[in-house]
Amino acid sequence: MLELNNISIDLNVQNGNGKTRILNNLSFKFEQGKFYCITGPNGGGKTSIAKVIMGIYKPTEGRIFFENEDITEKNITERARLGICYAFQIPPRFKGLRVKDLLKISAAKENMGLRNSLKSVGLCPEEYMDREVDESFSGGEMKRIEIATMLLRNPKVIIYDEPEAGVDLWSFHKLVNVIKQKHEREKAATIVITHQERILALADEIILVSEGQIKQAGTPEAILPGIKKDIECELSGICGGDDYAECCR
Amino acid sequence: MLNAVDKGLLETVADLYKIPSGAFSLRKNGSGLFINSSENVTVKAKEGQPGIDVIVKPGTKNESIHIPVIISQSGIKDMVYNTIEIGEGADVVLVAGCGIHNSGSEASQHDGVHNIIIKKGARLRYIEKHYGEGNGSGGKILNPQTVVEIHEGGIGEFEMVQIGGVDSTHRVTEAKLGKRAKLVIKERLMTHGEQEAFSDIKIELNGEEALADVISRSVAKHTSSQVFRAQVIARSAGRGHVECDSIIMDSAKISSIPEIRAEHPEAELTHEAAIGKISGEQIIKLMSLGLSEEEAVKVVIEGFLR
Ligand SMILES: Nc1ncnc2c1ncn2[C@@H]1O[C@H](COP(=O)(O)OP(=O)(O)OP(=O)(O)O)[C@@H](O)[C@H]1O
Numbered sequence A: 001m002l003e004l005n006n007i008s009i010d011l012n013v014q015n016g017n018g019k020t021r022i023l024n025n026l027s028f029k030f031e032q033g034k035f036y037c038i039t040g041p042n043g044g045g046k047t048s049i050a051k052v053i054m055g056i057y058k059p060t061e062g063r064i065f066f067e068n069e070d071i072t073e074k075n076i077t078e079r080a081r082l083g084i085c086y087a088f089q090i091p092p093r094f095k096g097l098r099v100k101d102l103l104k105i106s107a108a109k110e111n112m113g114l115r116n117s118l119k120s121v122g123l124c125p126e127e128y129m130d131r132e133v134d135e136s137f138s139g140g141e142m143k144r145i146e147i148a149t150m151l152l153r154n155p156k157v158i159i160y161d162e163p164e165a166g167v168d169l170w171s172f173h174k175l176v177n178v179i180k181q182k183h184e185r186e187k188a189a190t191i192v193i194t195h196q197e198r199i200l201a202l203a204d205e206i207i208l209v210s211e212g213q214i215k216q217a218g219t220p221e222a223i224l225p226g227i228k229k230d231i232e233c234e235l236s237g238i239c240g241g242d243d244y245a246e247c248c249r
Numbered sequence B: 001m002l003n004a005v006d007k008g009l010l011e012t013v014a015d016l017y018k019i020p021s022g023a024f025s026l027r028k029n030g031s032g033l034f035i036n037s038s039e040n041v042t043v044k045a046k047e048g049q050p051g052i053d054v055i056v057k058p059g060t061k062n063e064s065i066h067i068p069v070i071i072s073q074s075g076i077k078d079m080v081y082n083t084i085e086i087g088e089g090a091d092v093v094l095v096a097g098c099g100i101h102n103s104g105s106e107a108s109q110h111d112g113v114h115n116i117i118i119k120k121g122a123r124l125r126y127i128e129k130h131y132g133e134g135n136g137s138g139g140k141i142l143n144p145q146t147v148v149e150i151h152e153g154g155i156g157e158f159e160m161v162q163i164g165g166v167d168s169t170h171r172v173t174e175a176k177l178g179k180r181a182k183l184v185i186k187e188r189l190m191t192h193g194e195q196e197a198f199s200d201i202k203i204e205l206n207g208e209e210a211l212a213d214v215i216s217r218s219v220a221k222h223t224s225s226q227v228f229r230a231q232v233i234a235r236s237a238g239r240g241h242v243e244c245d246s247i248i249m250d251s252a253k254i255s256s257i258p259e260i261r262a263e264h265p266e267a268e269l270t271h272e273a274a275i276g277k278i279s280g281e282q283i284i285k286l287m288s289l290g291l292s293e294e295e296a297v298k299v300v301i302e303g304f305l306r
């Protein structure tokens, strides 16, 4: 239902020699009702994939199809209205905008349970509704509010960008359950960008992204052992320093 | 009496949907239209000068007083002198606001001098909204001057909002604070088109432990211009903070000049000023929730000025 077709993104950079390629000829087909995880090293291109799907980045080359329609030229708003949702890795803060304002904007339909969305992520509505989404919130609170806004959407494709980042252990498990329940209920294509094994294990398919490319894709059974081996190798002290790439690949 | 335009203005500047039952004064097109006192609040026409006196009895609690001014006739130039006295220990809300509807070609102008005295231990929440509308070529001009005196332990909470449509404004606010007096000024300003706004705030902390907090937020669009100057002078061991935060758009111009001056070794004064464009991340976030770019800008600005 969502197809990335030979996507490359070159960004102009201010220093250096002009251009850097952040996604390199990347193709993938996401299917409705499936649960995907994207993982891979920092700077590998995970968030860039989310942004190109949401329309925040325009591909330099390649096309994006959604339900058999070419949406490459559609802007962010149009894609949101088609049912594409994206929970940011680092949600922006707004001076003056209250939690309830943000939730109201997010609600796909009127009278959706704004209060319940907060409760689902473990935030007390009485305490949070009237607060402003500004610098006064902690990092973890921002992430949980971001997930709460997603619960109010009516998605066909929903991307969560490291929902675990900065979230405490208790809330983490709550968030995982909430994401899972929403997926089971609504049967969207769910894409979770994550570094957490507990989430990776839930996937129908794990996509390993590095250097702007998909290095591997497959079931957790197929992908996780390789990742675990890399980690063991790292911990054993055999690799490290300049030998890292040699030893672990 | 009141037509639809008047009612619209009253709603906008004073949140009034009808004439309230308590202490009230309504000035329309340069003359007093209604005036009403309550048991504890006297509202009367000033002698020898245009304007009113509002006298709140000591100890009065939970009352709100409305003194809106509306101008719906083109070419009116109005000037008033108001004196507002809040008696010892009273705790009241005063809503002053001015709305101009100018559909003609001549300028409409309202200038007001408000003398406000907050007596010992009293508290006043003062809300002033300024608003202009009407598509005539005539200017909509508002020049308020507010002189405040806060006695020992008194509290002033001032919300001054210019919502839009005022072509030219020069606002002067001066305050003198006594011992343990406290003043919080929240200013919200939006200019668009070719409007000009000038706001000059001067607060003197004269008594021990006086406290002043000025928080100004503004948005300037199109080719409008704003000058904001806030000065806090501590002559005692008082504390003061000035914060000016502005969003600049299009080809607007903003100057922000906070000044703090200490004349006492135990004074504590701080200021912050920032001018910047709307953050791209905020707009992207709101668009990804289905808002158009224009709607997203509107949400960000309305939130910022709330
Ligand atoms: N706007 C940008 N300007 C310059 N470089 C960028 C920009 N966006 C992404 N990049 C670069 O592209 C690469 C991929 O970034 P991306 O944010 O997609 O990584 P990521 O896989 O999400 O990493 P992380 O795990 O740290 O979140 C990085 O090297 C990053 O520095």
Ligand SMILES: [Mg+2]
Residues within 6 Å of the ligand: A046, A047, A048, A089, A161
């Ligand atoms: Mg990322």
